[in-house]
Amino acid sequence: MTYNTKNIFKSESRMSTVTDDRYSALEKAIKKLGYEKDSLLEVLHSAQGIFGYLGIDTLKFVAKRLKLPYSKVYGVATFYSNFRLKPKGRHNIVVCSGTACYIKGSEKILQKIEQRYGIKAGETTSDEALSLLTARCVGTCSIAPVIVFDEHIKANVSLENPLCGIEEDIK
Amino acid sequence: MIKAKVRVKNFKIDGICVTGQSNQTILEVARDNGIDIPTLCHLRGLSDVGSCRMCIVEIDGRHEPIPSCTAKIKEGMEVTTSSPKIKAAREMILSMMFSERYHTCSTCVVNGDCQLQSKSVELELSHSFTPYLNQRFEIDASHKNFVNDPNKCILCTRCIRVCDEIEGAHALDLFGRGLGTRVIHDMDEPWADSTSCTSCGKCVYVCPTGALYEKDISEEEIIKKREIVTELVKNRGQK
Amino acid sequence: MITSIEELQELADKKKAQNATNPREITIDMTSDFYTKQKRIVLENEGIIDPEDIEDYIAHGGYMSLFKALDEMSPKDVIEELKTSGLRGRGGGGYPAGLKWESVSKVQSEQKYIICNGDEGDPGAFMDRAVMESDPHRVLEGMAIAGFACGADKGYIYIRAEYPVAVKRLTRAIKQATRLGILGANIAQSGFGFSIEIRLGAGAFVCGEGTALIASIEGGRGHPRQKPPHLSDHGLWGMPTILNNVETFANIAPIIKNGGEWFKSIGTENSSGTKVFALSGLIKNTGLVEVPMGTTLRELVYDIGGGVEDGRKFKAIQSGGPSGGCIPEHLLDLKVDYESLKEVDSIMGSGGLIVMDDSSNMVEIARFFMDFCANESCGKCTPCRVGTTQLTGLLDKFIAKEASHQDFDLLKKMCEVVKSTSLCGLGQTAPNPVLSTIKYFEDEYLAGIKND
Numbered sequence: 050m051t052y053n054t055k056n057i058f059k060s061e062s063r064m065s066t067v068t069d070d071r072y073s074a075l076e077k078a079i080k081k082l083g084y085e086k087d088s089l090l091e092v093l094h095s096a097q098g099i100f101g102y103l104g105i106d107t108l109k110f111v112a113k114r115l116k117l118p119y120s121k122v123y124g125v126a127t128f129y130s131n132f133r134l135k136p137k138g139r140h141n142i143v144v145c146s147g148t149a150c151y152i153k154g155s156e157k158i159l160q161k162i163e164q165r166y167g168i169k170a171g172e173t174t175s176d177e178a179l180s181l182l183t184a185r186c187v188g189t190c191s192i193a194p195v196i197v198f199d200e201h202i203k204a205n206v207s208l209e210n211p212l213c214g215i216e217e218d219i220k
Numbered sequence: 221m222i223k224a225k226v227r228v229k230n231f232k233i234d235g236i237c238v239t240g241q242s243n244q245t246i247l248e249v250a251r252d253n254g255i256d257i258p259t260l261c262h263l264r265g266l267s268d269v270g271s272c273r274m275c276i277v278e279i280d281g282r283h284e285p286i287p288s289c290t291a292k293i294k295e296g297m298e299v300t301t302s303s304p305k306i307k308a309a310r311e312m313i314l315s316m317m318f319s320e321r322y323h324t325c326s327t328c329v330v331n332g333d334c335q336l337q338s339k340s341v342e343l344e345l346s347h348s349f350t351p352y353l354n355q356r357f358e359i360d361a362s363h364k365n366f367v368n369d370p371n372k373c374i375l376c377t378r379c380i381r382v383c384d385e386i387e388g389a390h391a392l393d394l395f396g397r398g399l400g401t402r403v404i405h406d407m408d409e410p411w412a413d414s415t416s417c418t419s420c421g422k423c424v425y426v427c428p429t430g431a432l433y434e435k436d437i438s439e440e441e442i443i444k445k446r447e448i449v450t451e452l453v454k455n456r457g458q459k
Numbered sequence: 460m461i462t463s464i465e466e467l468q469e470l471a472d473k474k475k476a477q478n479a480t481n482p483r484e485i486t487i488d489m490t491s492d493f494y495t496k497q498k499r500i501v502l503e504n505e506g507i508i509d510p511e512d513i514e515d516y517i518a519h520g521g522y523m524s525l526f527k528a529l530d531e532m533s534p535k536d537v538i539e540e541l542k543t544s545g546l547r548g549r550g551g552g553g554y555p556a557g558l559k560w561e562s563v564s565k566v567q568s569e570q571k572y573i574i575c576n577g578d579e580g581d582p583g584a585f586m587d588r589a590v591m592e593s594d595p596h597r598v599l600e601g602m603a604i605a606g607f608a609c610g611a612d613k614g615y616i617y618i619r620a621e622y623p624v625a626v627k628r629l630t631r632a633i634k635q636a637t638r639l640g641i642l643g644a645n646i647a648q649s650g651f652g653f654s655i656e657i658r659l660g661a662g663a664f665v666c667g668e669g670t671a672l673i674a675s676i677e678g679g680r681g682h683p684r685q686k687p688p689h690l691s692d693h694g695l696w697g698m699p700t701i702l703n704n705v706e707t708f709a710n711i712a713p714i715i716k717n718g719g720e721w722f723k724s725i726g727t728e729n730s731s732g733t734k735v736f737a738l739s740g741l742i743k744n745t746g747l748v749e750v751p752m753g754t755t756l757r758e759l760v761y762d763i764g765g766g767v768e769d770g771r772k773f774k775a776i777q778s779g780g781p782s783g784g785c786i787p788e789h790l791l792d793l794k795v796d797y798e799s800l801k802e803v804d805s806i807m808g809s810g811g812l813i814v815m816d817d818s819s820n821m822v823e824i825a826r827f828f829m830d831f832c833a834n835e836s837c838g839k840c841t842p843c844r845v846g847t848t849q850l851t852g853l854l855d856k857f858i859a860k861e862a863s864h865q866d867f868d869l870l871k872k873m874c875e876v877v878k879s880t881s882l883c884g885l886g887q888t889a890p891n892p893v894l895s896t897i898k899y900f901e902d903e904y905l906a907g908i909k910n911d
Contacts, residue, residue, distance in 0.1 A: 089678035094620070094659055105407050118416060119406040120393035121679075127395045127408075128680040128837075130662030131620045147582030148777070148813050149739035151827055185664065185831060186582035187621055190737055190811075191745035270685040271839045273880045284879045284887075290685040305879075312876045316845040350873065351849045375838065394680065394838070397663070399848050401838035 071099050072110065079114050086115050089125055093132055102133040138173040138180035140219050143197040147186030150193040158194055158211040159183065165212065179219050231297040246288035246299055247275055257301050258310065258339055261376035262289040263426055263446065265453030266385060272376055273313050274339065277301050285309070311345050318348035320399070321355055322371040328430045329439050335428035335446075336374060357402065362412035365435055366424050370402050373431035379403060379423035382449055391416035392423060403431075422449060460640040462648050464526040467517060474518035483509065496763050498725070499749045500733050501709045505593040510628050513635040516596040522641055524715035525600050528607055529649040532715075537608040538564060541711075543719030545731035550576055550667075550704030551782065551808045553730075553797040559701060562691045564609040566699040571611035573602050574695060574702045576672060577618040577625065580664035581780030582831065583811035586735040587705035589747050591618065591625035594709070595632035599655060601708030603642065604715060605701055606653040614653060615695070617672050619660040629657055664781075664835035668883050669694075669702045671837065682839045683883035704809070706735055726752030730796035734807070740777075740814035743768045750795075757791040760814060771816040775899070779808025781828040782888030784895025785821060804895045806888070821900040822907060825892045826854040832889035843886025846877040850893065857907030864908060871897065 078095035082088035092115065096107050103126050112122040126132045144150075144159045159170060162181060166174050173180040189195050192204035198215045207213060227242040233255050240249035245268070250257050261272040270287035277288045280298035285306055288299070300306075317323075317336060325331045357370035377394070380403065384390045391414055395404040405414040424432045425445045433442065461467050487506055488494070499505070508515040516522070528537050542557030563571060575598060579587040591598060602614045618626050633655050636642040644652040658676045665671045666681040673695050675681045694700025710732060714722050723731045730752040736759065739745045743765030750759065756776060760766065767773050775785040784805030786793065793799055797807050815824065833847035853870050856862040874890035881887045897904055 085678075087676070087678040090659060090661055090675060094661065108407060118390035118393070120391060120404060120416065123404065123407045124393035124395065124680055125678070128397050128663065129660075132661055148780070148811070148827065149583050149745075151582075152740050152813060152815065152819065184621060184662075185580070185835070186584070188579065188585040188588040190583050190585055190739035191747075193739060193745075269839070270882060271841070273840055273842055273882070276880060287685060292687070308872075309876050309880050312873065313841050313880065316841050316849070319849070320841075320845045349869070350845070351852050353845070353848060353852075374841075375844070396838075397665075397680070398834060398836040398838045399844055401844070 074099050075107070075110065076114070079111070084115060086117055089115060089117065089122065090129075093126055097132060102136045104134070135173070136177070138177050140178060140199050141180040141182060142215075143182045143184045143187070144170070145185075145187045145189075145193070145195045145197070146183045147190065147193075149190035150186075150195055153194040154208045155194045157208045158196065158206055161208075161211050165216075229293050229295045231293055231295060231299065233299045234301055240293050242293070244293055246277060246291045246293055249293055250288065250299075250301065255301060257288055258342055259289060260335060260339060260374065260428055261378065263378050263382075263449060265450040266378060266381045266426075269377060269381075272374070274310055276306060276309065278303060278306060307343070310343055312350065314340055314343060314345050315348040315350045317374045319350045319352045321353075321357070321373065323429075328372065329433050329437075330372075330430035330442055330444065331439055333442055333444055334430060353399070355399070360405075360411050361435070362410035363417075363419070363435075364412070365419065366411065366421065367433055367435060368403070368405075368411055369431050369433070371431075372429045373403060374429060375401055375403070376428055377403075378426040378428065379432060382422045382426050383417075386449060386452065387418060387420050387422055389416050389418050389420075391418075425449060461522075462640060464523070464530050464647070467522060467526055470514060471517045471520070471523075474514040478515070478518060483507070493744050493746070493748075493763055493765075496758070497749050498733050498751050500713050500725075501590060501597075501706055501735050502593075502747065502749050503713075504597065505589060505747075508594065510593050510595055511631055513596060513632065513639065513641075516594070520716065521596050521712075522600055522636075524712040525603050525607075525641070526647050528604050528715055529647045529651060534564060534608045534610065537604060537715065540714060540719040541608070544714045544722035545719075545729075546707065546710055546714065546722065547730060547797060548704060549706035549710070549734065549810070551779065551806065553807060556703060556707055559691065559703070560605060560608050563611075563699045563701050566692065568610075568699050570613075570696075570698045571609055572695045572698055572700045573605045573609070573611045573614040574672070574676070574700055575602055575614065575616040575708055576667065576669075576702055576704050577616055577622070578660050578664075578667040578672060579619060579622075579705070579809065580667045580835075581782075581809045581811050583739055583777075583780060583813050584737050584809045586737050586747060586810050588622055588625055589735075590705050590709050591622065592628055595625075595628045596636065597709045597712060598629070598705055599632055599636055599642065601711035602655060603646070603653045604711050605703070605708070607651050609699075609701055611701070612652050612654070614655040615658050615676060616655060617658050617660060617666070617676060619666075620662060626657060626659065633657070663837070664831075665837045665883070665885050668885060671883070672702065673700070680837070682837050683885075685882060706810075727794065727796045729798050734795070734810055736810045736812050738764050738812050738814070740812075741768055741771065741816045741819070742766070742814040752796045753794045755791065756786065756793050756795060759795070759812065760791065764814065767814065767816050769816075771818065773814070774817050774819055775815045775821065777805075777813040777815065777824065777892070778811070779806040779891070780811045781831050782806055782884065782891055783808045783811075784891050785815070785824065785899060787899045804891070804898055806891070820858070821896045821903045822854060822857050825896045826851060826858060828892040829854060829889060832885060836885065840880075840882040840886060842877045843881040843883075843889065846873055846881075847886070847889050849873065850877070850890070854893070857904055860907050861909050862904075862907045867904060867908065870904075 146155050170183045238253050257275050259275045268289040270290040275288045276285040278285050278300040360368040380392045383392045395402045546556045547553040663681045666675045668683045671681040671683040690700045735749045777785045829851045836843045838844045878890045
């Protein structure tokens with residue numbers, strides 16, 4: 050099945066020609082979850098996995114398919130830190146700021162990275178190369194301080210040179 | 221149809237013996253008996269959330285106070301509606317509400333008809349003593365009849381509940397979490413662009429402060445018909 | 460398909476023989492002080508078995524307890540065994556698990572649920588992660604036994620999204636167990652059926668709280684609600700629900716295998732069994748440490764932890780995460796259990812233990828935790844939503860040495876109000892680090908007051 054996203058918002062009952070494969074993938078995921086209203090969080094995770102972020106069009110699509118009010122879906126999407134409503138960069142760094150990492154100087158690491166790229170935590174560089182985030186604890190406290198670069202955990206990060214070994218990959 | 225027998229329970233509020241139906245809350249029974257407990261997020265006719273914490277009461281045997289709007293009555297319980305500890309807590313909570321956002325009564329359109337204001341008169345709170353947070357939010361005046369001013373909002377969620385439970389439109393919900401939480405329409409769109417709002421105005425009626433108000437009415441003319449929802453629910457035969 | 464305890468034993472023996480010819484390489488030094496001083500029950504399989512192979516779990520005695528319960532015990536027997544054991548909830552609440560299960564088992568309902576709380580949001584805690592990643596079947600077995608004892612046929616594991624490996628391993632474990640007939644309908648021909656699903660968190664610490672977790676599983680914002688009614692009466696979708704932590708469930712299989720009396724014989728009078736602590740911070744040996752309740756903090760910090768790193772001086776140890784308190788040096792001989800930690804104004808919490816040295820500023824530590832609570836506050840109730848931010852601001856004044864005596868009074872008063880009037884545990888325990896550091900390190904606060 051394929052979707053013309055414009056038609057979806059005009060009439061609920063008719064789904065016609067394909068223009069975006071990602072919406073078919075999302076439809077499949079929603080179908081697998083049985084179109085249950087309760088599965089909203091799982092659906093949003095799937096949508097974010099497919100699209101990279103939760104844009105307004107995607108959220109409205111989800112609301113229509115699950116027959117939920119727009120404001121409810123938006124309320125859930127904005128409550129949880131993991132859901133991104135803006136596109137992320139090609140690479141991302143998550144600086145863990147949990148207690149153990151904090152004691153070991155994670156604030157200094159964050160400052161250094163913010164200075165180097167000119168963005169604050171939660172932002173993406175203008176060339177979309179890098180998104181910088183913080184997390185409250187990634188659960189690897191014994192190798193603190195920790196940063197996560199593109200899903201890989203970097204242990205015992207140097208406070209002086211936190212980007213050692215990864216700076217060259219950020220482009 | 222066989223009606224289930226409703227059981228009654230006897231208990232005490234401030235030393236006074238009262239009786240209520242088994243599924244009633246402490247607040248309902250108190251009000252039925254003329255015992256006043258201050259509330260803000262409660263509105264008879266809507267579901268109770270226990271979020272403003274104004275209606276807290278002490279119960280014998282419990283270490284910490286609990287909200288009376290959500291607590292169901294129990295046989296023989298002893299409730300105290302006010303004590304120095306509770307009074308101090310209520311004052312601080314009201315103080316927090318004032319210092320959280322931007323409330324200036326003298327320039328507010330509901331000055332004189334505001335429940336946050338009347339609560340502070342009731343509790344004799346002369347000034348807010350908690351640190352001011354100086355948050356500023358954008359006002360949405362796009363709708364032809366109504367204005368949404370988050371600077372006056374105390375997040376009581378009456379508007380969300382009335383839109384969901386009574387009107388059935390669920391046009392309103394909350395954005396974000398914590399201090400930056402806002403009441404929004406649809407996907408945080410201007411009110412005028414909302415495809416869910418029916419413009420019934422119930423949210424404006426129930427809002428305790430000037431966060432939601434009607435345009436083009438002066439301060440002297442504004443009357444918030446908050447009880448209209450309570451009447452509506454009663455006349456429908458519910459609650 | 461395994462349909463009887465004999466078939467299970469057969470598979471176990473077969474795999475054991477296989478393992479003997481091809482032993483798994485253990486890369487950690489189990490003879491070091493770090494390990495020999497521990498008593499590993501919950502973590503007994505960590506690093507020893509292959510978490511992605513159900514047969515390896517079975518070869519090490521896995522699922523024997525479930526089959527034993529179904530074969531030889533009644534639901535009431537299981538609950539009695541649990542009550543005898545004295546197991547208390549390991550998520551932090553410390554409520555007796557046996558009583559919780561008993562109250563749910565007594566409720567008449569067509570549908571009941573078992574939920575495993577894998578949200579582990581406490582910064583500094585990674586115990587549950589280790590169990591879910593290294594021994595996922597242990598969790599499933601505990602949940603199935605709970606279902607049998609309480610009359611529930613459906614379980615959910617709520618895992619935080621920050622643990623993708625745990626999600627992967629538990630998903631695989633459920634598939635494997637279902638394929639062998641150990642989960643699903645009519646397990647071991649007993650008539651009892653139990654199935655488990657995974658639900659993902661999405662980055663909200665407040666969802667570690669029971670009612671908020673349930674709101675999240677129901678597809679909504681993670682707002683807690685007022686209790687009573689308790690989850691045992693009105694939980695997931697309004698049905699009676701058991702909500703226990705990963706570590707609690709991981710203790711169930713050994714208790715059924717060895718008996719409640721055996722478990723009670725370990726630990727202290729009011730807290731039986733072992734506890735997994737996550738030892739981290741400014742200490743030589745960091746990692747997960749499982750010791751019997753009643754072990755002293757001194758043993759944890761020095762004998763197992765190796766003492767403070769870089770030769771610095773010990774200052775305090777923080778327990779219980781953002782809900783807990785800081786324990787100073789003169790209390791190091793404290794025998795760790797639920798009650799003793801409460802007596803020093805801290806809590807067991809999930810088991811995170813952060814060591815601080817003389818370079819740590821206690822007011823900054825308190826501010827760190829308050830700021831955390833402010834960011835994670837769901838926003839529903841006024842005292843937590845507003846109070847946590849205002850308290851963070853006040854603490855900033857002390858750190859900048861610009862506070863006044865009135866600020867100190869206000870700080871203490873606000874902590875009391877937030878603690879007693881917040882709707883849920885997050886707000887109620889947010890002031891704990893502040894109150895605890897004021898009690899034991901008041902001089903650091905007084906140093907923050909500007910001299911007039």
